[in-house]
Amino acid sequence: MTKRVYLLNGNSNESLTRHLAVLAEKHAPEFLIEPDTVAAAPRYIGDPVTVARAAAAILDHAEQRFRQSDCPAPDGVLLACFGDPGLGALRASLDVPVVAMLDASVATAIQLGRRFSILTAGGNWPAQITDILALTGTLNRCSGCAAMRDEALDDDESVWRPALQADLDSIHARYPSDVIIVGGALAAGRAAFLRPPPGVRLVDGFAAALAQLGALMRLS
Numbered sequence: 001m002t003k004r005v006y007l008l009n010g011n012s013n014e015s016l017t018r019h020l021a022v023l024a025e026k027h028a029p030e031f032l033i034e035p036d037t038v039a040a041a042p043r044y045i046g047d048p049v050t051v052a053r054a055a056a057a058i059l060d061h062a063e064q065r066f067r068q069s070d071c072p073a074p075d076g077v078l079l080a081c082f083g084d085p086g087l088g089a090l091r092a093s094l095d096v097p098v099v100a101m102l103d104a105s106v107a108t109a110i111q112l113g114r115r116f117s118i119l120t121a122g123g124n125w126p127a128q129i130t131d132i133l134a135l136t137g138t139l140n141r142c143s144g145c146a147a148m149r150d151e152a153l154d155d156d157e158s159v160w161r162p163a164l165q166a167d168l169d170s171i172h173a174r175y176p177s178d179v180i181i182v183g184g185a186l187a188a189g190r191a192a193f194l195r196p197p198p199g200v201r202l203v204d205g206f207a208a209a210l211a212q213l214g215a216l217m218r219l220s
Helices: 014-027 048-067 087-093 101-112 125-136 157-174 205-219
Strands: 004-009 032-037 076-079 098-100 116-120 142-147 179-182 201-204
Touching: 004 014, 004 048, 004 205, 014 032, 014 205, 048 087, 076 087, 076 205, 087 098, 098 101, 098 205, 101 116, 101 125, 101 179, 101 201, 101 205, 116 125, 116 157, 125 142, 142 157, 157 179, 179 205, 201 205
Parallel strands: 004 032, 004 076, 076 098, 116 142, 116 179, 179 201
Antiparallel strands: none
16 A cells, blocks of 8 residues: 655745655655645744744644544655754654654764764754754764855755855865755755765755655554
8 A cells, every 4th residue: 555645844835845745756756745734834944933833833733634534644744844843742642653854864864974964954053953963862973063055045056056065065174074964945855966075975854854754654
């Protein structure tokens, strides 16, 4: 039976949800992707206040979906937010595997190398991500975390591609590591177009979450 992935965009940006659904269908055609947007969440999650508001809205929205009896229940949940708001509550509430982007990409990175660094979207996120890594016990494996420049998130490839490449080269010079995580839902899919520094592995946060969820669904 085909596994159903509940792709939950934790902010209220529906165009981003559509983009992530296309990526998921491309990279995991063996799964049925059910995209959904948390309309009650902030459009952009970028500070502790919006993280808290999003976490509450995400949990409520997901629980409502799992109470629906008129459509098949999902076999797994992919929370498409790099800061993983509400991840612990979702795992406590739902009886299927729940995977989020930061958690999955860090788990992947520490299996690929000794140390990793993180390139993420949003100037407030490096400090917040550092706090999350400290809580999860993985901060000692992280060389450093830096924010992408605004141009790296532009819709025009001729703008974002050189900007993101420059950011990638910069973070490697600043925080040398074996693995660089390219995080943020807005940057999902872009790591595949970048040239990694010699000997360095790149991990796309969204791709890592999708791959890990697939493995967990098969195991369960």
